[in-house]
Amino acid sequence: MSRERITIGGCPKCGSDLLTCQQNHFQNDELEIYSWEHKCPDCGFRQTEAFRSDDEDEPFDPVAAQTCPFCGRTAKRTP
Numbered sequence: 001m002s003r004e005r006i007t008i009g010g011c012p013k014c015g016s017d018l019l020t021c022q023q024n025h026f027q028n029d030e031l032e033i034y035s036w037e038h039k040c041p042d043c044g045f046r047q048t049e050a051f052r053s054d055d056e057d058e059p060f061d062p063v064a065a066q067t068c069p070f071c072g073r074t075a076k077r078t079p
């Protein structure tokens with residue numbers, strides 16, 4: 001499990017500079033999950049999105065999964 005969090009600021013709700021963008025990556029033999037979270041410590045704003053390799057509704061796209069759906073940054077792939 002890897003985790004990377006950066007402060008991006010520009011909260012859509014209150015404009016705070018402290019808005020963070022966090023990416024979690026989980027992988028075992030069959031399952032790979034990327035999840036993204038934007039969170040504001042000032043007003044509590046939060047949005048999340050997860051990409052799972054076992055999602056039957058949506059085919060898993062590793063390239064899309066490594067890009068934040070909210071701010072568009074690309075995750076650093078851990079070796």
Ligand SMILES: [Zn+2]
Nearest residue numbers: 011014040043
């Ligand atoms: Zn906020």
Ligand SMILES: [Zn+2]
Nearest residue numbers: 021068070071
């Ligand atoms: Zn983001």
